[in-house]
Amino acid sequence: MSELQRTLLGEIREKFEPIRGIFDTPLKRKRILEIESEISSDPNFWNDRRKSSAILKEKKNIEDGIHSCESLVKKFDDTLVAIEFGEEGDDQSNKEADQTIQELTKEVGHLETKRLLSGETDRNSAILTINAGAGGTEACDWAQMITRMMLRFCDRKGFKAEVVDELEGDGAGLKNATITIDGEFAYGLLKSENGVHRLVRISPFDSNARRHTSFCSVFVSPVIDDDIQIDVKESDLKIDTYRAGGAGGQHVNRTDSAVRMTHLPTGIVVQSQQQRSQIQNRETCIKLLKAKLYELELSKRQAESKAIEDSKMDNAFGSQIRSYVLHPYKLVKDVRTLAQSSDPNVVLDGDIEDFCLEYLRQIAAGQFKGKGGANDDLD
Known part of the structure; x- marks a missing residue:
C-alpha cells in the first residue's frame, strides 16, 4: 500500500x-x-x-x-x-x-x-445569450434545456446566475434568454460554450414519435470590471420602457418597469425586465451594454476577432460545436475537442466542466483535434 x-x-x-x-x-x-x-x-x-x-x-x-x-x-x-x-x-x-x-x-x-484561465478577462463574470435556432417548437424547448443546463452548472460552481431577459416560445420553451453570471472565472470557463449546440431525440411534440434535430446558439461575453474604461454617453442611448410580460406579480406587470436600451452608434440593443424597479433594470442594461461594447472593441483590436465571429455560426446543420444525441443511442460529443460523455442526462443537468477544461487545454496547446461542423456524423 x-x-x-x-x-x-x-x-x-x-x-x-x-x-x-x-x-x-x-x-x-x-x-x-x-x-x-x-x-x-x-x-x-x-x-x-x-x-x-x-x-x-x-x-x-x-x-x-x-x-x-x-x-x-x-x-x-x-x-x-x-x-x-x-x-x-x-x-x-x-x-x-x-x-x-x-x-x-x-x-x-x-x-x-x-x-x-490566464486570459485578460477569464477571471470576470459572464453574460450568456441563448437563442433557439432551426426547429420551431422543438428548438425553443431545446433552448430552455440549454438555459437550465447553464443555470445548473452555475449552481455546481457556486456562481450567482440570474435570467435578466427571456422571450417564451409560441408553444413551449424559450425563443431566447439572457443570463448574467457573477463569479470568479465564470467567463473563462463558459467561453467554451460559444457556438451552436445540436440535439437529436424523439420529439415529445410529435404524435408520430419521430426523431428530430434541433439547434440552439450560445454566445458568452465577459462582464466588464469598473477598472476597464468603457464610456457610454447618455446622448448615444435610446431608452424605452414597457410593461414586463409573463409571471412576476402585480407590480411588475402593471408598471413600465422593463427597460430596452439601444446604443445608437453601434445599433446594439439590450433589455431587462426581471427586476421590479425600472432603475434596477436600467442598471442591468448598462452592464449588458458595456459587455457588448467591450466585446465589439476587442473584435476590432485583436487578431482573435475572426475566432470570435466564427463562434457565431449559423444556428442550423453543419455549424454545431457539440452534439447531444438521446436517440437511437446516448452520447454527448464536442466536435472541436472530441471530448465526449455517454450520459447526456448528467451533462444536461449541468456537469459540463470536463468539456470546458478540455477546450481550455487544447486552446493552450495551440490547436483542436476535432474537425467539427458538417464533418461530424453522429447519426
Whole structure:
C-alpha cells in the first residue's frame, strides 16, 4: 500500500512541477516587491482608483498563486512523512496519507484550471445569450434545456446566475434568454460554450414519435470590471420602457418597469425586465451594454476577432460545436475537442466542466483535434 501511495504521490508531483513553474517564479516574487515599493513611494497612488485597483488585483493574483504552490509543497512533504510512518505499521498514518493524496489531486487540478484561465478577462463574470435556432417548437424547448443546463452548472460552481431577459416560445420553451453570471472565472470557463449546440431525440411534440434535430446558439461575453474604461454617453442611448410580460406579480406587470436600451452608434440593443424597479433594470442594461461594447472593441483590436465571429455560426446543420444525441443511442460529443460523455442526462443537468477544461487545454496547446461542423456524423 505504501508503495502505491509513493507512486501516486510521484505522479501528482510530476504534474504539479510545470504548473508551479508558472505561478511561483523569481520574476513574480520580484514583481510583488516592485508593487509594494510603488505603493509605499508614490504619494498619489491611491488617488487614481482605477490604476490602484488594477495593480492591487495583480498583486493579489500573484500572491494567491505563490501561496497555493507553497501550500502544496508542504502537503507533499507531510504526506511523505505519513507514508514513512505507514510503512512501519501505523494504520492511522496510512489512512491520513490516502486522504491527503486525494486532497493533493484535487488541489493540483484546481491549480491547473487557474493556469488555463490566464486570459485578460477569464477571471470576470459572464453574460450568456441563448437563442433557439432551426426547429420551431422543438428548438425553443431545446433552448430552455440549454438555459437550465447553464443555470445548473452555475449552481455546481457556486456562481450567482440570474435570467435578466427571456422571450417564451409560441408553444413551449424559450425563443431566447439572457443570463448574467457573477463569479470568479465564470467567463473563462463558459467561453467554451460559444457556438451552436445540436440535439437529436424523439420529439415529445410529435404524435408520430419521430426523431428530430434541433439547434440552439450560445454566445458568452465577459462582464466588464469598473477598472476597464468603457464610456457610454447618455446622448448615444435610446431608452424605452414597457410593461414586463409573463409571471412576476402585480407590480411588475402593471408598471413600465422593463427597460430596452439601444446604443445608437453601434445599433446594439439590450433589455431587462426581471427586476421590479425600472432603475434596477436600467442598471442591468448598462452592464449588458458595456459587455457588448467591450466585446465589439476587442473584435476590432485583436487578431482573435475572426475566432470570435466564427463562434457565431449559423444556428442550423453543419455549424454545431457539440452534439447531444438521446436517440437511437446516448452520447454527448464536442466536435472541436472530441471530448465526449455517454450520459447526456448528467451533462444536461449541468456537469459540463470536463468539456470546458478540455477546450481550455487544447486552446493552450495551440490547436483542436476535432474537425467539427458538417464533418461530424453522429447519426
